[in-house]
Amino acid sequence: MTRGIATLVAAQFVSGLADNAxxxxxxxxxxxxxxxxxxxxLLKGVFTLAYVLLAPLVGALADRWPKARxxxxxxxxxxxxxxxxxxxxxxxxxxxxxxxxAAVYSPAKxxxxxxxxPPSELVHANGWLEVTTVGAIILGTALGxxxxxxxxxxxxxxxxxxxxxxxxxxxxxxxxxxxxxxxxNLAIPRPAASVAEHHALQHRPxxxxxxxxxxxxxxxxxxxxxxxxxxTTLFWGAGATxxxxxxxxxxxxxxxxxxxxxxxxxxxxxxxxxxxxxxxRLIGLGQAPRVLPLGVAxxxxxxxxxxxxxVALAAPLLAAVGALAGFFVVPMNALLQHRGQRLLxxxxxxxxxxxxxxxxxxxxxxxxxxxxxxxxxxPALVGLLGAVVAAGVALVMWRLRRRMEQxxxxxxxxx
Numbered sequence: 001m002t003r004g005i006a007t008l009v010a011a012q013f014v015s016g017l018a019d020n021a022x023x024x025x026x027x028x029x030x031x032x033x034x035x036x037x038x039x040x041x042l043l044k045g046v047f048t049l050a051y052v053l054l055a056p057l058v059g060a061l062a063d064r065w066p067k068a069r070x071x072x073x074x075x076x077x078x079x080x081x082x083x084x085x086x087x088x089x090x091x092x093x094x095x096x097x098x099x100x101x102a103a104v105y106s107p108a109k110x111x112x113x114x115x116x117x118p119p120s121e122l123v124h125a126n127g128w129l130e131v132t133t134v135g136a137i138i139l140g141t142a143l144g145x146x147x148x149x150x151x152x153x154x155x156x157x158x159x160x161x162x163x164x165x166x167x168x169x170x171x172x173x174x175x176x177x178x179x180x181x182x183x184x185n186l187a188i189p190r191p192a193a194s195v196a197e198h199h200a201l202q203h204r205p206x207x208x209x210x211x212x213x214x215x216x217x218x219x220x221x222x223x224x225x226x227x228x229x230x231x232t233t234l235f236w237g238a239g240a241t242x243x244x245x246x247x248x249x250x251x252x253x254x255x256x257x258x259x260x261x262x263x264x265x266x267x268x269x270x271x272x273x274x275x276x277x278x279x280x281r282l283i284g285l286g287q288a289p290r291v292l293p294l295g296v297a298x299x300x301x302x303x304x305x306x307x308x309x310x311v312a313l314a315a316p317l318l319a320a321v322g323a324l325a326g327f328f329v330v331p332m333n334a335l336l337q338h339r340g341q342r343l344l345x346x347x348x349x350x351x352x353x354x355x356x357x358x359x360x361x362x363x364x365x366x367x368x369x370x371x372x373x374x375x376x377x378x379p380a381l382v383g384l385l386g387a388v389v390a391a392g393v394a395l396v397m398w399r400l401r402r403r404m405e406q407x408x409x410x411x412x413x414x415x
């Protein structure tokens with residue numbers, strides 16, 4: 001791993017650690033203010049919404065200026081959201097500001113990977129980036145719980161005792177993490193001038209939207225780009241839904257408490273990290289399409305959860321699902337970045353990716369909530385989720401094979 005990639009990975013880890021700790025602290029702040037419990041999921045909603053609404057702008061920003069500096073500015077926005085919460089601003093609004101920073105940060109981060117790593121090292125670099133992202137989720141969530149009290153459950157149960165000092169100190173600690181991430185951003189070396197991209201930044205909203213629409217069409221119509229975008233979009237939408245499915249299943253079928261059920265989510269995350277590391281070592285960029293059958297296998301494995309009634313079997317099954325997911329998504333993500341840089345520009349292609357993936361998260365979470373409200377039993381929801389993943393990846397495989405066959409036929413005719 002080069003120094004540039006190592007510094008980028010470190011900056012991503014610290015910033016992601018702060019993001020996930022801030023979510024837990026924001027939930028504690030809502031409880032401290034006496035807000036209704038149903039407002040807590042809205043925090044994730046306002047954070048994710050920024051990725052969707054700002055997608056036409058953030059990709060152009062990432063390709064217009066040096067990406068490490070864009071990351072620094074985005075990190076400052078995240079820190080501003082934390083500072084606003086510390087100053088007493090409504091947590092939803094403050095966390096929304098942090099979401100804007102995260103939406104700006106993502107295209108610059110992944111775009112910088114493409115600039116700092118040669119194609120032969122792209123899957124390996126993505127593997128490390130995914131491992132640190134997963135690690136930041138696990139450790140950041142745990143850190144948030146430590147900062148607001150012995151556990152999140154205690155923090156929510158004794159909001160009065162937690163008032164004032166504890167949450168304020170927790171927010172100060174998260175703000176310090178953002179400052180550290182900013183310092184690491186400054187240490188990232190600038191790529192060679194021949195690699196950096198400089199696109200004209202459109203100032204009119206209409207021009208930005210038209211350009212973003214063209215970028216969407218370009219990436220979706222490309223055989224490899226469209227296939228990788230399709231499966232990563234499906235993966236992240238299903239993955240966000242699976243988080244809630246695991247929590248509900250662990251409580252209903254395994255009799256676990258909410259905090260114990262959260263540990264099983266950590267098992268999935270560990271599996272993803274191991275799968276991502278293995279993919280980085282074993283799969284080259286040109287081999288990425290070969291992992292598509294693992295996406296079908298992952299979808300078929302999800303309904304097996306309904307047959308498990310003990311933690312001893314649940315933990316290895318969830319770890320296996322996570323490992324399949326990590327081994328599957330890292331090469332496809334690297335392929336998408338590579339095609340995106342070739343067709344559009346690294347920042348703009350990541351913005352397209354973020355738009356589609358987070359739109360899928362909102363749509364699939366909305367569908368899951370709606371089916372729950374309609375009274376669907378949990379086994380039916382789990383089976384439907386697995387079927388959607390397996391069928392969606394199978395459809396992408398069929399379309400990619402068909403398009404590649406058509407391309408080969410065209411080449412033969414022209415010869």
